[in-house]
Amino acid sequence: DAKTTQPPSMDCAEGRAANLPCNHSTISGNEYVYWYRQIHSQGPQYIIHGLKNNETNEMASLIITEDRKSSTLILPHATLRDTAVYYCIVRPVSGNTPLVFGKGTRLSVIA
Amino acid sequence: DTGVSQDPRHKITKRGQNVTFRCDPISEHNRLYWYRQTLGQGPEFLTYFQNEAQLEKSRLLSDRFSAERPKGSFSTLEIQRTEQGDSAMYLCASSSSGQGNEKLFFGSGTQLSVL
Numbered sequence: 001d002a003k004t005t006q007p008p009s010m011d012c013a014e015g016r017a018a019n020l021p022c023n024h025s026t027i028s029g030n031e032y033v034y035w036y037r038q039i040h041s042q043g044p045q046y047i048i049h050g051l052k053n054n055e056t057n058e059m060a061s062l063i064i065t066e067d068r069k070s071s072t073l074i075l076p077h078a079t080l081r082d083t084a085v086y087y088c089i090v091r092p093v094s095g096n097t098p099l100v101f102g103k104g105t106r107l108s109v110i111a
Numbered sequence: 112d113t114g115v116s117q118d119p120r121h122k123i124t125k126r127g128q129n130v131t132f133r134c135d136p137i138s139e140h141n142r143l144y145w146y147r148q149t150l151g152q153g154p155e156f157l158t159y160f161q162n163e164a165q166l167e168k169s170r171l172l173s174d175r176f177s178a179e180r181p182k183g184s185f186s187t188l189e190i191q192r193t194e195q196g197d198s199a200m201y202l203c204a205s206s207s208s209g210q211g212n213e214k215l216f217f218g219s220g221t222q223l224s225v226l
Contacts, residue, residue: 032212043115043202043217044154087153095213098144098167101153 003027004088009106012082018075020105022088025069030093033064035073037084038104044087047073051093078109113137115218117203123224124193131189132221136205143186144215145178146202147171154202160186193225 005023012018024033032051036044048055048062050071055062061074075082087104091097116135124130136143141162146154157176158168162183172178175193180186190197200222204215 036215041219043204043219044215045217046214049212049214085153093212095208098156098159099215100156101146103151103153 003090003100004102006086006088006102006105008103009108011108011110012075012078014080014109014111015077018073018078018082018107018109020073020075020086020088020107021070022073023070024088024090027068027090028092029068031090032093033062033068033071034089034091034099035060035062036087036089036099036101037082038087039081039084044101047086078107080109080111083107083109115203115205115216117201117218117221119221120219121222121224123226125226126193126195128193129189129191130193130223131187132201132203132223134186134188134203134205134218136185136203137207137216140205140207140216141183142206142208142213143180144204144206145186145188146204146217148200148202148220149198157188190223193223195225198223198225 032049034049035047038044050062064071085104085106118133144159145157148154160180175191178188200220202220204217206213206215
């Protein structure tokens, strides 16, 4: 079972920052927070992951709270192509369990 | 650099027939995963391989399902005696690491419709 809670849907205006929240209150100290997204009719796509520190790459930023019980994925300048379902996943550092997807957040970027 | 390739993209079959899907992972990726996804749900894990060894199978994977990765490269997923409940998108993913920070690369999936 997924160990994360996400809102089912969100809207964002094109060009604005999209902030997608995720609650993972039962996360343990040896679990990563991962974000994937799935655009319609495609397989999921890796976005970013982190353990304790905030992370940034060319796609997004990941902000993890100090107690690690929640995180926020930030798409700094959302475009229409960012419309997708975004999945927040926790996974052990050991990597000995597969990724478990929940239902995610359906982000709609509006022109 | 080609990504994960799945074949066929779409399959329509009659109930009771057998179907087989193929997945070609990214070259030299040693891990290969199969997931299943139904409308409105996130992908559900089915099974995964480390090279040619099948390391884990989900309880979702009934006896009618079998997966192979004979030479540690491509993989096949066979469903015998298909049922209407098997209708779903079957996704394959590969990765180059078995560590917790591995990144999975997914194919576009095979959409199965059982009539």
